[in-house]
Amino acid sequence: MxxxxxxxxxxxxxxxxxxxxxxxxxxxxxxxxxxxxxxxxxxxxxxxxxxxxxxxxxxxxxxxxxxxxxxxxxxxxxxxxxxxxxxxxxxxxxxxxxxxxxxxxxxxxxxxxxxxxxxxxxxxxxVADKGTRSLEKAETESLVFGPKVSFTESISKNLNLLRSNINDPKLCVETFMIGSRAKKKVQMVYIKDIAEVENVNIFRQRITDLEVDSILDSTILAQMIEDNSYTFFPQLLTTELPDRLSISLLHGKIGLLVDRSPTAIIGPSTFMTFFESTEDIYMRWNMGTFLRFLRLIAIFFSILLTPAYVAVLTYHYEVIPSALLVSLGQSRSNVPFPPMFEALLLEFIIELLRESGARLPTKVGQTMGIVGGIVIGQAAVQAGFTSNILIIIIAISALGSFTAPSYSIGTAVRIIRFPIIVMAGFYGGVGIMFCFCFLLIHLLKITTLGRPYLSPLYPFRFSDLKYSIFRLPYQYLQIRPVTNRTQDKGRIPNKNAVQKKDVDE
Known part of the structure; x- marks a missing residue:
């Protein structure tokens, strides 16, 4: 230290x-x-x-x-x-x-x-004593397939990991010293003949224009140079996986390494980037596509399932099937609170369990999350504070938010769920639609390094869907993502890459 x-x-x-x-x-x-x-x-x-x-x-x-x-x-x-x-x-x-x-x-x-x-x-x-730990497995981005090694707090080790993955002489490294009091080394990495010059210049300008006494971590630097500081949604991806940074650089993006920080910054990063995992690439293409669809559906349910429950029980009883209406009425017969307060209370308890489990030591935190959730949920139902159905809905919503590979986007999803629940309690389905439209307009206005945040959905680029929502076989990935505006656009120069021949042909 x-x-x-x-x-x-x-x-x-x-x-x-x-x-x-x-x-x-x-x-x-x-x-x-x-x-x-x-x-x-x-x-x-x-x-x-x-x-x-x-x-x-x-x-x-x-x-x-x-x-x-x-x-x-x-x-x-x-x-x-x-x-x-x-x-x-x-x-x-x-x-x-x-x-x-x-x-x-x-x-x-x-x-x-x-x-x-x-x-x-x-x-x-x-002759500095670097005091860094040895290479270990990733903590926040765990994988089943692919390399398990993660970045460390040594910027020289991190750069060594990156160069071992990309042994390309075109890999450029620019070094900056940031901080008026405690200077911190920051290195910008990109592939010269792939990355767009404008993106490189924007990164360089924002870093050199910083006037700050110190930067302790890459996550702080990402907040300082992003386009919009007031939104819940992150515009620059932070990762602890060297292979994810390597893949991003080969797609035309730019990375930032900060000394004494175990994470790298990747930009420009669109909304869909935060739902992608390197494991999708290491798995077969159909499995990777399925997992990406699963995450998007899970996030959709995480945002709208609990507000829909509140809106239906408050204003729209007619949409409930008659077979479910009886059991739902019996489940809520002893609950003295309105659906909005009931949902907010349980959501708050879930967030308390998640935060306490994250702050406690690993073994104690896991026990606290499991035992606490079971005990509190069962006690809340028996005491008449909530219904069994809402317990299931809240659990599904919480699980859906945890499917996002990026911790920051998962946290954003959990936060925006609260105002939607409140609007559903006051205005029903109209309130949900108002929040959904407001959220969509907000996402359309956000940019990442001046690029549209919802790309390739808006502006729509069909060719880039295979890098975001879908994961096609490698022989169809001949061109780099158009969204990144790369200089060298070709990944597989052979036009007959789709054709496969046997040895005797």
Whole structure:
């Protein structure tokens, strides 16, 4: 963990070369990092010349500093000069500088500064203790088929995973440093001859125009650069799967990697993108298509099933089949609340169970969700707070919202269900239709990097349906999605890709 240290950016000393005297340099650095006690100056005296090594002891890899910097310097037998010092250090990433702002910004990121007294330049050596975990399975995007490895908090490891999937020399990486106080490395990745230039320029402009003190995670960055900050619906997809980012780049999209963040940002991302899973691609095309239809139907029921129950019981008894009317009346005979309050109460309880289960430790959270749902549901029915039928409807609605592969879109669906229930309680079916039309108009107005959010449904692009709603066999996926406006449009150049021949033909 990096400690927060205040650096006075307006100090005139930051814009000029530092003092050539080690004691004066040490004094300047100490004052600029607010007298932090973990700043260390290691002095070496070699051939009557003083060499200072500045670093923060809690940010560096001590073994790397000792084995790759200090020991090689102590073994120098030739006349000491800047070139000899630089050639003796066994660190891959070395930078020459004499600017205090460069030194301070690198010190707080785990770099050591090596300086020989009275030299014109010093050396920045990257000996940071990355403190990252090893490669593990994805937590929030679990898969049955396909690679299980996920991104980590190390941006270098994440880029390595991406390049191992796409070993294309056209894969471009642009690096930005964002943050006025705590600088964070952000890398934009795209395939040069596939991604549209306008999309790349929009991403680049929005990142460089940011004026913020720090960015802690990629999810925060996504909120800062998206088109509409007031809607419930996310416009940029975040994923922890390297293969999902790789597939998106090959389709002409752009990715963002943020240092110390285990998720990547993908854009432009349409509404249908949040209901797609990489597992659809790894499975057979007919199975993948079935699962996509299943998710869309489940989301539709999740939004409208509970409001429909409230509207029917409040205003539209005539639509209830006579065979069901008796059992429904008996189920609600002991319920003292109106259907709207009854539905809102159960929806609120479901959200409480979900949130408490997510915040508790894994094993306890699973037990809490299962046992709590059974106990509270049964007790609510016996106490007369709700009916058995509504318990079933609420459970189906909750399960439908959990089918979305993206956690953010599933949360949005659960939130918008509440105002629709309220409108159904006051105005019945008319209220549901009003909310549905309002939601549709809202989705039509949203854009993602200036592109229509509901594409390829609006504007309608028939050729892109095979990448969103359907999942056709690979021989029919010869052209990249038109929505992304790619430069290289062809994926399978052979026009006879549909034809299959035996070996003896």
């Amino acid at each position: 990096f400690r927060k240290r205040r650096v006075d950016k307006d100090d005139p000393k930051l814009e000029s070369p530092h003092s050539t005297n080690l004691d004066a340099l040490h004094k300047d650095i100490v004052s600029l990092v607010s007298n932090s006690e973990d700043l260390v100056l290691r002095l070496l005296t070699l051939q009557n010349q003083r060499i200072g090594i500045f670093y923060f002891e809690d940010l560096i890899d001590t073994k790397s500093l000792q084995d790759s910097v200090i020991k090689p310097l102590e073994k120098i037998t030739d006349d000491i000069n800047f070139e000899v010092i630089e050639n003796s250090i066994h660190i891959a990433k070395l930078t020459q500088t004499n600017q205090l702002d460069d030194i301070i910004n690198n010190l707080v990121n785990g770099t050591a500064y090596i300086y020989r007294e009275r030299d014109n330049l010093g050396i920045l050596a990257d």
